Amino acid sequence: MMTEATVGDAPEEAWRRQVRAIVEELPFDDDLSCFVVALETLAEAFALDDESPEDVA
Amino acid sequence: MSAAELLKGELWTAAAAVRAGEVRARELTEAAIDALTSVGPTLNAVAGLDAEQALAAAERIDRSRAAGTDLPPLAGVPMAHKDMFYRAGRVCASGTRIRAGFVPGVTATALERLDAAGAIDLGRLNMVEFALGLTGHNDITGHPRNPWSTDHITGGSSSGPVAAVAARLVFAALGSDTGGSIRVPAACTGILGLKPTYGRVSRAGALPLSHTLDHVGPLGRSARDLALLMEAVAGVDRRDQTTSTTPVPAYSRLLERSPTRLRLGVAESPFELPLHAEVAGLYDAAVDRMRQAGLRASGLALPALDSLNLLRRVVMIAEAAARHEDFLEERRDAYNAYTLARLDPGFELAATTYLRAVGWRAEAVRRFVGEVFADADVLVLPAMAEPVPRLDATDTADMAGYVRRVNALGHFICPFNYLGLPALTMPMGRTANGLPMAIQLVAPPFGEARLLRLAHHLETNAGFRLGEPPIVTGRSGIG
Numbered sequence: 001m002m003t004e005a006t007v008g009d010a011p012e013e014a015w016r017r018q019v020r021a022i023v024e025e026l027p028f029d030d031d032l033s034c035f036v037v038a039l040e041t042l043a044e045a046f047a048l049d050d051e052s053p054e055d056v057a
Numbered sequence: 058m059s060a061a062e063l064l065k066g067e068l069w070t071a072a073a074a075v076r077a078g079e080v081r082a083r084e085l086t087e088a089a090i091d092a093l094t095s096v097g098p099t100l101n102a103v104a105g106l107d108a109e110q111a112l113a114a115a116e117r118i119d120r121s122r123a124a125g126t127d128l129p130p131l132a133g134v135p136m137a138h139k140d141m142f143y144r145a146g147r148v149c150a151s152g153t154r155i156r157a158g159f160v161p162g163v164t165a166t167a168l169e170r171l172d173a174a175g176a177i178d179l180g181r182l183n184m185v186e187f188a189l190g191l192t193g194h195n196d197i198t199g200h201p202r203n204p205w206s207t208d209h210i211t212g213g214s215s216s217g218p219v220a221a222v223a224a225r226l227v228f229a230a231l232g233s234d235t236g237g238s239i240r241v242p243a244a245c246t247g248i249l250g251l252k253p254t255y256g257r258v259s260r261a262g263a264l265p266l267s268h269t270l271d272h273v274g275p276l277g278r279s280a281r282d283l284a285l286l287m288e289a290v291a292g293v294d295r296r297d298q299t300t301s302t303t304p305v306p307a308y309s310r311l312l313e314r315s316p317t318r319l320r321l322g323v324a325e326s327p328f329e330l331p332l333h334a335e336v337a338g339l340y341d342a343a344v345d346r347m348r349q350a351g352l353r354a355s356g357l358a359l360p361a362l363d364s365l366n367l368l369r370r371v372v373m374i375a376e377a378a379a380r381h382e383d384f385l386e387e388r389r390d391a392y393n394a395y396t397l398a399r400l401d402p403g404f405e406l407a408a409t410t411y412l413r414a415v416g417w418r419a420e421a422v423r424r425f426v427g428e429v430f431a432d433a434d435v436l437v438l439p440a441m442a443e444p445v446p447r448l449d450a451t452d453t454a455d456m457a458g459y460v461r462r463v464n465a466l467g468h469f470i471c472p473f474n475y476l477g478l479p480a481l482t483m484p485m486g487r488t489a490n491g492l493p494m495a496i497q498l499v500a501p502p503f504g505e506a507r508l509l510r511l512a513h514h515l516e517t518n519a520g521f522r523l524g525e526p527p528i529v530t531g532r533s534g535i536g
Binding site for chain 1: 404422430501
């Protein structure tokens with residue numbers, strides 16, 4: 001299990017191995033500005049009828 | 058009802074009593090000061106009281122009411138906050154020797170908004186050093202104590218706030234959550250904690266740890282209390298460029314809408330981190346109670362959390378290490394060993410690794426939301442895999458063991474910091490050791506209203522509520 005393996009008998013090596021296996025295999029996405037926009041777009045797509053935008057504080 | 062009796066109840070009830078003239082803001086504030094000074098030391102909850110300023114603010118509210126002025130929604134309600142929210146001219150020590158005398162020149166946006174809503178700020182509550190740690194340990198200030206049993210952890214890093222709110226010393230508090238620091242301590246002490254969507258609440262004037270993952274949110278004793286607090290603090294802020302312009306819902310009004318049409322996706326075992334048998338039993342019983350309360354709950358296979366936890370950890374330790382680099386060069390010996398154990402690995406990461414992890418976040422949330430919320434409106438999952446541990450089981454010189462424990466405590470919690478999704482923990486019962494155990498509710502982005510109305514339904518119709526803790530003092534002294 002990954003969370004356990006991060007601090008096993010050889011914690012530094014286990015950590016590096018996981019980072020290599022997971023993070024360094026990801027495609028590089030350099031559009032760092034888009035995260036809140038991504039959240040706003042998803043919010044619109046997954047809004048419900050009874051959560052009307054008129055009900056603002 | 059007396060001020061002391063009101064202090065045992067919920068924030069919204071007290072606010073209504075002040076508006077109706079049934080209690081004076083000064084009486085409520087004095088009751089909270091009494092509680093913080095009498096019970097507060099037993100729990101080591103308080104970092105610094107600001108009684109004089111608080112009483113003056115309460116008297117201004119009482120004068121306004123006497124003059125017939127409409128009072129704002131939180132008028133006269135005493136609160137206190139994690140010692141990381143800046144108030145101009147007041148010490149903000151953040152649980153560390155390094156900032157023991159730090160006096161900020163600005164006030165946090167969240168505090169300014171609570172001031173505008175009429176809340177009384179009674180002062181600063183203890184916390185984990187620099188908000189970096191999930192157990193609540195702090196060798197510098199001493200560990201805050203869990204009012205359900207002072208031998209058990211409060212959880213962290215909002216350790217003082219949860220002790221004070223659970224023990225009825227103040228009505229509510231602001232906390233911060235970079236990797237569970239609102240939700241885990243709320244879970245350990247039987248109160249509610251909400252980590253809002255990334256961008257929903259301004260972090261301006263709050264001590265930063267990891268700007269990609271930091272969230273500010275409320276801790277309280279009911280969904281209605283959290284709804285009122287969110288109405289006060291949420292919304293766009295020019296001082297925090299990551300805040301969203303998405304309108305702030307009328308959370309408290311939306312509580313009245315029945316959640317019985319919501320589709321609950323209940324995460325089913327096997328989990329990557331197996332649940333302790335007692336936790337599994339409480340979780341299954343909680344889901345049964347949801348169905349008995351008229352809710353539509355279906356099983357859901359949880360996406361892998363381990364990789365999300367790894368990505369979050371890469372981002373957090375890189376950003377935290379960069380933020381602390383100068384302090385560490387100058388005053389490394391002033392840090393807690395626990396803090397160093399979390400910070401040091403950040404210096405060994407390649408910059409490219411950090412950039413890949415932080416850059417993947419938008420795609421990760423699109424994939425997670427698309428998978429989980431295609432057939433569910435709310436995700437239901439455990440908050441923690443094991444009962445609240447004892448302090449002496451986590452108070453260790455074995456730093457590798459400490460980090461492993463922290464990672465396990467945050468397994469079900471931390472992914473939602475990386476994903477930026479709103480997540481709420483609330484009590485679902487107590488384990489055999491007498492300590493609370495919580496369930497976690499997660500919604501799509503900006504779905505806080507959905508979480509709050511579900512939580513409100515669960516606490517009013519399905520018994521997801523604990524009473525006042527007995528403040529059980531154990532063998533261990535204040536550490």
